[in-house]
Amino acid sequence: MARRQGTSARTAGKEPASSEKHDIRPGQSVELLKELHILTRDGKLNQDSRRKLKQINHLYQFIEPLLEDVRRTNHSITLVDHGAGKSYLGFILYDLYVRQNREVECRIFGIETRDELVDKSRDLARRLGFDAMSFLNLSVADAIHADAIPQQVDMVTALHACDTATDDAIRFALMKQARFVVLAPCCQAEVAAVLRRNKGKALASSLAELWRRPLHTREFGSLVTNVLRCLQLEAHGYQVNVTELVGWEHSLKNELIMAEYKDLPRRKSAQRLNDLLAMLGVEEELGSRFFTPPEERLIRNEP
Numbered sequence: 551m552a553r554r555q556g557t558s559a560r561t562a563g564k565e566p567a568s569s570e571k572h573d574i575r576p577g578q579s580v581e582l583l584k585e586l587h588i589l590t591r592d593g594k595l596n597q598d599s600r601r602k603l604k605q606i607n608h609l610y611q612f613i614e615p616l617l618e619d620v621r622r623t624n625h626s627i628t629l630v631d632h633g634a635g636k637s638y639l640g641f642i643l644y645d646l647y648v649r650q651n652r653e654v655e656c657r658i659f660g661i662e663t664r665d666e667l668v669d670k671s672r673d674l675a676r677r678l679g680f681d682a683m684s685f686l687n688l689s690v691a692d693a694i695h696a697d698a699i700p701q702q703v704d705m706v707t708a709l710h711a712c713d714t715a716t717d718d719a720i721r722f723a724l725m726k727q728a729r730f731v732v733l734a735p736c737c738q739a740e741v742a743a744v745l746r747r748n749k750g751k752a753l754a755s756s757l758a759e760l761w762r763r764p765l766h767t768r769e770f771g772s773l774v775t776n777v778l779r780c781l782q783l784e785a786h787g788y789q790v791n792v793t794e795l796v797g798w799e800h801s802l803k804n805e806l807i808m809a810e811y812k813d814l815p816r817r818k819s820a821q822r823l824n825d826l827l828a829m830l831g832v833e834e835e836l837g838s839r840f841f842t843p844p845e846e847r848l849i850r851n852e853p
């Protein structure tokens with residue numbers, strides 16, 4: 551694992567406009583924010599970029615203590631960010647954490663399928679000297695077996711990774727035995743599509759009223775998806791916490807799922823997950839996505 555190098559990113563640069571100052575964290579590189587087009591060349595934020603900056607800086611407050619936890623036990627940190635897009639999260643984590651903690655060996659991987667975004671991120675990291683960042687032009691599913699990624703990963707993040715990419719990120723985290731998983735799920739259409747297909751059969755039960763109308767199918771599908779994700783993580787031994795990413799005014803996709811591995815694979819969560827799949831009539835189609843550990847791994851007596 552490469553040790554991080556210094557960087558010339560935090561140039562003296564122009565000061566951001568005064569109205570922007572309270573959105574920028576102390577020590578945050580104005581030059582990086584300009585490179586990411588979060589700040590304009592003259593240091594201004596537009597409505598969209600202010601929202602993005604708020605989101606990522608807010609997320610940083612959740613992630614930083616987890617990085618500190620890993621560092622206390624490992625002395626090195628490997629983080630994989632799935633569906634990285636323009637890699638705002640990776641770059642800002644690097645700027646705020648990696649560069650401020652030079653004694654810690656860190657590596658950040660960004661996984662992204664759009665090659666132009668991967669090229670841009672590579673180019674920016676090179677120009678900034680952020681040389682412990684790597685960008686892989688891969689799907690999340692393919693990243694599980696990529697040689698370039700270590701067998702064990704400390705933290706997995708996926709911020710609004712599209713549709714089932716979040717589920718693939720969970721699978722990735724389980725395979726890599728990640729200690730922390732931080733997910734801000736995007737719209738997920740798969741469960742809703744299965745509910746829609748099976749609606750005829752399901753309507754025999756009054757429960758199906760929860761998703762009979764098309765708008766409710768989508769919303770309920772999305773809720774069910776996140777509930778299944780939480781149960782799956784618990785069944786695999788994680789302690790799960792669900793909270794808001796930021797206030798609703800800043801983002802519609804606002805759920806934040808944070809999980810820490812505790813090696814307590816819960817029988818009850820596995821049972822509940824499987825019960826839910828059966829009650830909703832989606833067991834056959836979705837059982838392999840929301841897989842649970844083998845029976846013998848599950849803990850019998852739990853609170």
Ligand SMILES: C[S@@+](CC[C@H](N)C(=O)[O-])C[C@H]1O[C@@H](n2cnc3c(N)ncnc32)[C@H](O)[C@@H]1O
Nearest residue numbers: 633634635662663664689690709710711712715
């Ligand atoms: C809505 S963007 C979010 C980008 C970034 N995480 C952020 O919050 O700014 C989702 C990104 O995930 C990428 N993506 C979607 N499905 C993916 C998959 N299966 N594997 C890897 N990347 C994927 C898309 O190309 C897109 O860049």
